[in-house]
Amino acid sequence: MSEITHQPPDQQLLSLSVNGERHELLAESRRTLVDALRHDLGLTGTHVGCEHGICGACTVLVDGAPARACLMFAAQAEGREIRTVEALGEGPGGRELGDLQRAFTEHHALQCGFCTPGFLMLAEGFLAERPDATKEEIREVVAANLCRCTGYQTIVEAIDDCAARRRASVCEEGSCG
Amino acid sequence: MTTEKAAAQEHRGARDGALIGTSARRREDPRLLTGRGVFTDDIQVPGMLYAQFVRATVASATVTSLDLSAVREVPGVVAAFDAEDLALGDITARLGRPAAEFVPTSMPVLARDRVRYAGEPLAVVVARDPYAAEDGLEAAKVTYETRTAVVSDTQALSPGAPLVHDEAAANTLLDVSMFASEGIDAVFAEAACVVEVETRTGRQNALPLETRGVIAAWDDREEQLALRMPTQVPHQVRTVAARCLGLDERAVRVLVPDMGGGFGLKCVVGREEIAVGAAALRLGRPVKWTEDRKDALTASFLAREQHYDVRAAFDAEGRILGLDADIVCDMGAYSCYPFTAGIEPLMASAEMPGVYKVPSYRVRARAVTTNKAPSAPYRGVSRPQYVMVVERLFERAARELGMDAVEIRRRNVITDFPYTGVNNVTYDPGSYLESLDLCERTLRDEGWYEKRDVADAAGRHLGIGYACFSERTGYGSTAFAQRKMEVVPGFDISEARMDTSGALTVTTGTMSHGQSHETTMAQIAADELGLELDKVRIHQGDTDRITYGWGTFASRSIAVGGSAVRLAVAKLGEKLRLIAASRWDVPPDQVELGRGGVRRADGGGELSYQEIADIAYLKAHLLPKGVEPGLSATASFDVFNDGTFSNATHGVVVELHEGTGQVEILRYVCVEDCGVAINPQVVEGQCRGGIAQGIAGALFEEITYDAQGEPSATSFMDYKVPTALEIPDIGIQHLETPCAFTETGAKGAGEGGTIGAPAAVLNAVNDALRPTGVELDNTPVTPETVASALEHA
DSSP: OSSOOOOOOOOOEEEETTTTTTEEEEEEOOOOOIIIIISOOTTSOOOOSSSSSSOOEEEEHHHHHEEEETTSSSGGGGTTTTGGGSSBBBBBOOOOHHHHHHHHTTOOOOSOOSSSHHHHHHHHHHHHHHHTHHEEEEEEHHTTOSSSSSOOOOHHHHHHHHHHHHHHHHTTTOOOO | HHHHHHHHHHHHTSSSSSOOTTTOOOOSSSHTTTTTTOOOOOOOTOOOEEEEHHHHHHHSSSEEEOOOHHHHHHSTTEEEEHHHOOOOOOEEOSSSOTTTTOOOOESSSSSSSSSOOOTEEEEEEEESSSSHHHHHTTEEEEEEOOOOOOSSSSHSSSOOOOSSSTTGGGEEEEEEEEEEEHHHHHHHHOOSEEEEEEEEEEEOOOOOOSSOOOEEEEEEETEEEEEEEOOOHHHHHHHHHHHHHHHOOEEEEEEEOBOOTTTTTTTSOOHHHHHHHHHOOOOOOOOEEEEOOHHHHHOOBOOOOOEEEEEEEEEESSOOOEEEEEEEEEOOOOTTTOOTHHHHHHHHHHHHTTTBOEEEEEEEEEOOOOOOOOOOOOOOTTHHHHHHHHHHHHHHHHHTOOOHHHHHTTBBBOOSSSSOOSOOOOEEOOHHHHHHHHHHHHHHHHHHHHHHHHHHHTOEEEEEEEEEEEEEEEEOOOHHTTTHHHHHHHHOOOOOEEEETSOOOEEEESSOOSSSSSHHHHHHHHHTTTOOOGGGGEOSSSSTTHHHHHHEEEEEETIIHHHHHHHHHHHHHHHHHOOOOOOOOOOOEEEEEETTTTEEESSEEEEEHHHHHHHHOOOGGGGGGGSSSOOOOEEOOOSSSSEEEEEEEEEEEEOOTTTTTEEEEEEEEEEEEEEEEEHHHHHHHHHHHHHHHHHHHHHHHOOOOOOOOOOOOOSSTTTTOOOOOTTTEEEEEEEEHHHHHHSSOOOSSSSSHHHHHHHHHHHHHHHHTTTGGGOOSSSSSHHHHHHHHHOOO
């Protein structure tokens, strides 16, 4: 493009740490974290469903805890470690499914897949904190996000199954007493 | 092998290694689970601009001025266009019915001098970033001469009401009276029992979590406007966009990225996408629009707001004698394309007798226009409502006659098929009685009837409710033509193409957006040739790849689209057979297809598909005379009867809580029959998700309007979408009555869950309210109404 790109006022240089990589970007102070992730860093796995913090499609991990990326300004994420769905897989480029993702496909816990990254990050953050979570606790946490396709049952089952398998594998390693 | 799978194979005479009937892992999942899915808003195109819409802030008004000059001065804004600037053709949906029955109305792409709902688009603002586009909206100056808004069906029909469209007298867009059985008044006059239900159902949003959007870009090389957008009906969007923009249809290409749900909201042609296309043409730049949630909730397409007044006559033994129905659907401000405002009333009036042997029937069904966002079809289309009304009538009659609520249904369901009803519809075989029996037996075996007795004795409020229903799926051109749609959906087309490596690509005119067609249609295609699933790729959502298609709605995709897939692959198979037979110099009927290749029946030779493809493309001199090079085949499928009926019975147990008025669902059982289940896990997913949306309509979701036509719900704070704490686990059992005329024996499975849930839930609530003498017939049933009803206990 030959024309000069529109330069919005009030820009600041931000440094974000996302999925273990550092990124520098120029952004307006009003730019939300989810817009910075999606449109500045090209991490479009995180989705936007409502922009007012209810649906949870934009859930990412901020310092390990689930957070709504639509309710944070990108500037607020400086100095924090951000993790998105792109970092959840295994193998080259994260293209192989991790255990939580495998549980989702085995249980048919997704249909259109739009809300799925939010549920995955919600579950990832929650299970890290509460590996012994009961199915009812999982259901309560799943109620933080909205899904319009599945009716939630298989999402709860997938997370519960993943948690159970993780506990079993810890036991196999002999560290569960 | 499961019995379902055996039945599936037997029905289709399937080949080895059948995938049909197995819960094959979804082909869609790996990309969607790793953030590599590509949804419309994920796409960035070099030089792209961003659009948003100036929308009406009042529900009904004459626009006295629209000044965009300040908008154009906002930093970052590139352009702003109103209706006059863009000069586009209107979107007009028509029915071939006389003026007394149907009034066509036009929906302009951008409103001109009149606005008819709060949120109606007036102008499109294009800027260099989405934030600047939002800034631009605030600088628009619009003045209105407000008119009295029409905000209810009662107001719309009252004498002297203001007119939403000047051409539609009494605000009525459709008014049909049908099936007036002779002597029906005498039937009602002499019946042992006449019951009546009047019900109103709330206005809902289908609410795909991905809002609408588009990226419009002119492609100089193809001389085409590409519209990348989430739509269930890519070809219909192409047809209408070309007409509105004054282009040849070949100059528009609709491409559908991954789509975050639709549920009907995306199966009509919207106005914003066309306006963005026009802006892209004007500016010579790609333009993106992503709808925000507030606009999606209030200004896109809504559904479900209906008013029923229905009487049913029964004899003393509980046999239904007649149905007499008056149905008014509030369709909002415009007729949706291509279905028209007739979509809801025509569905309800044609289908209402449902699974029951109803000897006499009379119905008047109307579509009224009001100053609310327009209606589109929403999963189930009117069936959630009329099933609820009819099931309420049966439970009420059972109570009046002192009969069991399941027994009265048992005496009336259709058991001899095919059955032609009083509504002139012929029902193909289903398992109405079997599903009812199995559902009741399940709740009895689990002890819920005893638990209800215990609760009664303890003064708790436990209720059991059922819904027994069928759902017409696989509407062909014939069935849609009976609606008198000017644009008649029905058939679908598929193209199968094999490459030199023996891998198969199958293109379909349907458009999956969560239904798993990349998996289920691949199962159908792979089975036809005996291929591994990963040797088949399903392609959809590109209007340049197939001549026409009708997309995905009305639970049509597997029944109709899946049949076209099987026929196209079978046709390709015949060519593979011909080529192989010629190599061995044996007649074509002496060779067999399967297990990845073709072999001689006498065991005298085998050629892999790859080897045959090698001949078809790279050694064409070896082809037999008259056989053209290449391996591709196209086939279409249509249904020439009344379609095929899926059916189910839902059984629900609820407990009502005093004080809070909470309706707690303790148990939900669904016994469903969609014919051959191509992928049982996918079918169960459709059931569960559908039921969740039905529960949402029964208990939670509604957009109301104030007297000025302002919508109440502008965010998820006000529009109460149920979460995992409101939607219970759902037990599903399958029956299988294969369809005799689809190519796989499958019937549609997409909508049934949503159809049965409101009736079953409402019946359970009313069963729990027995001691109070209060009956609730309107949805959503809110905690306030339940708490207030329980105070009568």
